Amino acid sequence: MVEAKKVEYWRWPEASWVNPDIDWQKGKLVTVGVDVGSVSSQAVIMVDGQLYAYSNTRTGSDSPDSAWKCVNMALKDSNLKVDNVDYCIGTGYGRVNVPMAQQAITEIACHARGANFLYGPEIRTVLDMGGQDCKAIRCDERGKVTKFMMNDKCAAGTGRGMEVFADLIRVPVWEIGSRSFQIEKEPPMISSTCVVFAKTEVVGLLQEGVPENDIMAAYCAAMAHRITELLNRLGMEEKFAITGGIAKNEGVVKRLEKELGVKAADKVWYDPNMRDKGLPFDTQIAGGIGAALFAFAMLERGKAQSARKA
């Protein structure tokens, strides 16, 4: 019996990368940040505070397995082994269940620190648009958190909400942003806040024959509106940067910028070396970067002991 394979429109591609310019054996300290989120997990490997390798994977039903999966994926194109790691910090929703980590730090601290590394010290507001929550964070020039606001109770305005929508409208989740601009005129936003009620509203629009691209625009606008409320509650200070998976959805980001009247920092490396070399810039690894940097700083300041086995 042949069964039609169910297309999973929410399933975004996993990725891994190794920096060809770094020989880890010449470095002193190898640190790892493992960010096990509710929807995605990332491992970031740094050699003396420089980005060496990373992976971005889907979180499974079990946190330790998800942590191993992303660490193994980050290491798969390198001869570096877990035993060569000096210090590992776990972060994210599943941070206490990261088997290879010596310590756990909250993802709020890690995202702010990671955004500082990715986007530079001028960033004062970080918006982390995650899989099951959304956080607006204020930080100082060192990436230290001064204040934050979060929504982790409601799927509206989270990556999970966008995945539910992608599955409903049967469009791959990474295409929604660009397609949401292929419209004649910006439609009114989806009026339901709740993702479940928004689904009903979307089904109604589809049945009325509203073009799919217009519905995507309406959904992205609703999400942008929801996130604006969060940023307004926090009080936003420029410069402003976005991390997390939804940062990759231009349909949401552009509409958010328009509603806020503030442009988010360009998604390019602050460090000119990294920018010139054209290293990949991934907004989802901010938490992992922050964790790996915290690990490096702790070893350097003698606040932690190397756990290296080989």
Place this chain on the structure above:
Amino acid sequence: MIFAGIDVGGKNVHIVITKDGTILAKVEGPTGINKAEAAEKLYEEALKKAGLKRGDISRVVATGSSGSRVAFADGVIPDAAADARGVIKLIPSARTIIDVGAEEGRAIKIGPEGRVLDFAINERCAAGTGTFVDTMSRALEVSVEEMAKLSLQSTRSIPMNAQCAVFGESEVVSLIHQKTPKHDIARAVHDAIAGRVSSVARIVGLEKDVVMIGGVAKNTGFTESLKRDIGMDVNVPDDPEFVSALGAATAAATGVLEEKVEAKVVEKEMIEEGKS
């Protein structure tokens, strides 16, 4: 004289036809996308069932979230007023009404004559509505009726962390993976929605007798959870999903359609300030 009450809700339309205070016919059907058409079609069905023609009906009153879409209605009354009139007709001792339908949950405080004294509603969030129960029963791969029965077998209360229906679905799936017995999950689901519903009810205050109506009132798993949550008895009249339509028919019979009802809209506070 013969009157009709039509309740056009988020998911279903209910129609009641009464003659001298007794029910001649009641019909139920899905609201669908075209609500006006659904009401029209179901009205024909109700008339047929009662063996009547349109001209036999003295007055038609509509209610429900899309009550205003009923073109042939002679008047429209707010849901809370319809609920109050329907409930007081069936249970005169009622002082608090909890009405949970597919897409909203509301609590109404009423006076001895069925006057609406206070009213709170949640219509923005699926947690605390019938949709939450439907979603979780699908995740659990049982019908809503089965889930109610399962829930009554459970003696263990497991708290659900998720308030949101979307997150709740993932939580139910992970509870299944952890091999939590289905009946305990079923109870956890009903406890969760009961908690959300009771928080709306507490806004108006809970006073005896508490009467529960709406489609979710048929779910005994839920009503048991609600009783435990509020620590009070909960009365459910027969055919609780028709009470609002009955209230509209009662309003049609008395001809009193003027009632100003102002709701306290429950806006769930989802944003939390963090400490760093």
